[in-house]
Amino acid sequence: MWxxxxxxxxxxGASGLLLGFxxxxxxxxxxxxxxxxxxxxxxxxxxxxxxxGCRPYAEAIAAAxxxxxxxxxxxxxxxxxxxxxxxxxxxxxNPENGVEKPKMLAVIDEQNCIGCTLCIQACPVDAxxxxxxxxxxxxxxxxxxxxxxxxxxxxxCIHMTPIxxxxxxxxxxxxxxxxxxxxxxxxxxx
Amino acid sequence: MSGLFAFHGGLKTVRHKSESNQRPIQLSALxxxxxxxxxxxxxxxxxxxxxxxxxxxxxxxxGQPDGxxxxxxxxxxxxxxxxxxxxxxPHPSGLPDxxxxxxxxxxxxxxxxxxxxxxxxxHSAVRNLLRAAGVVGLGGAAFPSAVKLNLSGRSxxxxxxxxxxxxxxxxxxxxxxxxxxxxxxxxxxxxIMVHLLDPREVLIGIEDDKPEAIAALNAxxxxxxxxxRSVPTRYPSGSVKQLVKLLTGKETPVDxxxxxxxxxxxxxxxxxAVHRAIDCGEPMLSRIVTVTGRVRRPQNFEAxxxxxxxxxxxxxxGYQDGVERLIMGGPMMGFAxxxxxxxxxxxxxxxxxxxxxxxxxxxxxxPCIRCGACADVCPADLxxxxxxxHARAKEFDKAQDYHLFSCIECGCCSYVCxxxxxxxxxxxxxxxxxxxxxxxxxxxxxxxxxHQARLxxxxxxxxxxxxxxxxxxxxxxxAPAEKSSVETAVARAKAAAPAAAEAAETPAAND
Numbered sequence: 001m002w003x004x005x006x007x008x009x010x011x012x013g014a015s016g017l018l019l020g021f022x023x024x025x026x027x028x029x030x031x032x033x034x035x036x037x038x039x040x041x042x043x044x045x046x047x048x049x050x051x052x053g054c055r056p057y058a059e060a061i062a063a064a065x066x067x068x069x070x071x072x073x074x075x076x077x078x079x080x081x082x083x084x085x086x087x088x089x090x091x092x093x094n095p096e097n098g099v100e101k102p103k104m105l106a107v108i109d110e111q112n113c114i115g116c117t118l119c120i121q122a123c124p125v126d127a128x129x130x131x132x133x134x135x136x137x138x139x140x141x142x143x144x145x146x147x148x149x150x151x152x153x154x155x156x157c158i159h160m161t162p163i164x165x166x167x168x169x170x171x172x173x174x175x176x177x178x179x180x181x182x183x184x185x186x187x188x189x190x
Numbered sequence: 191m192s193g194l195f196a197f198h199g200g201l202k203t204v205r206h207k208s209e210s211n212q213r214p215i216q217l218s219a220l221x222x223x224x225x226x227x228x229x230x231x232x233x234x235x236x237x238x239x240x241x242x243x244x245x246x247x248x249x250x251x252x253g254q255p256d257g258x259x260x261x262x263x264x265x266x267x268x269x270x271x272x273x274x275x276x277x278x279x280p281h282p283s284g285l286p287d288x289x290x291x292x293x294x295x296x297x298x299x300x301x302x303x304x305x306x307x308x309x310x311x312x313h314s315a316v317r318n319l320l321r322a323a324g325v326v327g328l329g330g331a332a333f334p335s336a337v338k339l340n341l342s343g344r345s346x347x348x349x350x351x352x353x354x355x356x357x358x359x360x361x362x363x364x365x366x367x368x369x370x371x372x373x374x375x376x377x378x379x380x381x382i383m384v385h386l387l388d389p390r391e392v393l394i395g396i397e398d399d400k401p402e403a404i405a406a407l408n409a410x411x412x413x414x415x416x417x418x419r420s421v422p423t424r425y426p427s428g429s430v431k432q433l434v435k436l437l438t439g440k441e442t443p444v445d446x447x448x449x450x451x452x453x454x455x456x457x458x459x460x461x462x463a464v465h466r467a468i469d470c471g472e473p474m475l476s477r478i479v480t481v482t483g484r485v486r487r488p489q490n491f492e493a494x495x496x497x498x499x500x501x502x503x504x505x506x507x508g509y510q511d512g513v514e515r516l517i518m519g520g521p522m523m524g525f526a527x528x529x530x531x532x533x534x535x536x537x538x539x540x541x542x543x544x545x546x547x548x549x550x551x552x553x554x555x556x557p558c559i560r561c562g563a564c565a566d567v568c569p570a571d572l573x574x575x576x577x578x579x580h581a582r583a584k585e586f587d588k589a590q591d592y593h594l595f596s597c598i599e600c601g602c603c604s605y606v607c608x609x610x611x612x613x614x615x616x617x618x619x620x621x622x623x624x625x626x627x628x629x630x631x632x633x634x635x636x637x638x639x640x641h642q643a644r645l646x647x648x649x650x651x652x653x654x655x656x657x658x659x660x661x662x663x664x665x666x667x668x669a670p671a672e673k674s675s676v677e678t679a680v681a682r683a684k685a686a687a688p689a690a691a692e693a694a695e696t697p698a699a700n701d
Contacts, residue, residue, distance in 0.1 A: 041634075055638075
């Protein structure tokens, strides 16, 4: 009997050491679910969800303090992806947070800009370039279209413009919707 | 001599080659106005180097390659630059793109052309010359050739260099005529490629419905050790992976390139362009293009890049009655054009004025009956039916599990589908969506990093401000001990008040 007790004891001790080691060695910093949620969010940093950016919203979702349908830029696809990740049912976007619309680009009317720097402070991704009393401009490549710069402008010289389609961004459309154009197909030989 | 290795699937299509391959290549008349797109290749758009009003010489660089995967663009003739702006280009979207518009002066004054003795040059110097000459693959994809000719990162010697003269699509005969008439030039270009790549063997694959081309290349290859192999006429034998399988028996890996199995493949017209660039010092200014279908005199032209399609059609005698659709490329893989005033590009191998008899009648797609005919003909050995279900349901992950990106969009599946489902359209849609999502992800990642950097910067600035304020405040240690703490507090408040007021007045901008 003692043999069994010793054997089990040794086994338990070894397992305990192993688990203890693993707990230290493979410790996960932060909450991985927050990272996963954050990866789905569009990173617009617009604050329409009621939080100060995408990361805080991701943390709130993980802590069950916010619902998954509060992100208008992420839209329906974003909600479906979040629902899939969290094992919940998708639901329509909460209209209180806004409506889903195509991504826009902020453009500063440089003739009217007075160089007040208010938009620079509002931009969550530092995509506006300029200095006090000098003209500002938006770095189009970095702009997330969050619209946060529009309201602070005292002379209303910032406008959200639709992103123009170019050959580089053009996509083939979903075929069903497009009945007029069919692929060119030749006749088959007998 | 090893035999041939059949690839899976494929089709026997109608040929329609004899319409255009009976006449010799004709030099196209110089157009008064050439519109040269700055994006004629795969990769980044070239940067314009000229402005409106500038005079240019034939062969002068007008677009500089931007990055490694990009190609140079040259003035196809001498004249004056009219504009650098957005013009209609041959693209399935019908959208305009950046072009240099040139008014030709008819004098065809060349830049200084210097033939190069490539044997004396370092390999990278030859590649740089090809890059500067704007040489891209002329089989249709227009990938910069200098990139494909660089195998310096690989340890093993290249096994096989294949020259692709299969030209398997119906109607197209530009490579056929080129091989018949300019075989010596092709072999000269091939020699330069062999010099750069040092392959163990060199094969030239030509479909067996082009006996004259096979004979011409056989004669030109005499004594070189390059072997001309005739391959059965079966669409799409001219697709890279399928031709590699046919000639060498090697299967290209799903996510790989032929070079991963020791094979590199170029179009015959590309070899000819390499010859012109190195042996004649001429950058890529023109190409051979088939103008066929319902035009009065179908034939091949050697035309300057930027020549409007309409002028080439006019030189073929104009349209016949009953043209239903103008297609760039062949009927299997080409795309319909919105306008015939678009310019000739490096990728344009054929202009097909298709009549109603060349197109399938317009009819709505019927439900898939799971007959499996598409899987039988798929040359990439995919399951087109599964890809269709998943692409239709927008389940892009699952479509990728079925190797969506191995699809070469050859059109065989759509061609045999009894329900007339536009299968390739679905695959193109799914591929585009996946690429777009990938781009969105990258943009989101960039925004995340920038937002993070901003938060850190704000935090740092806040700390610095606090540190500054603390410095400004009178140091407590120096305060006389006999003063009561109340007095000290009052003094400190007095000292801090003007500073605080100032801070409040200053717009937050100066923070």
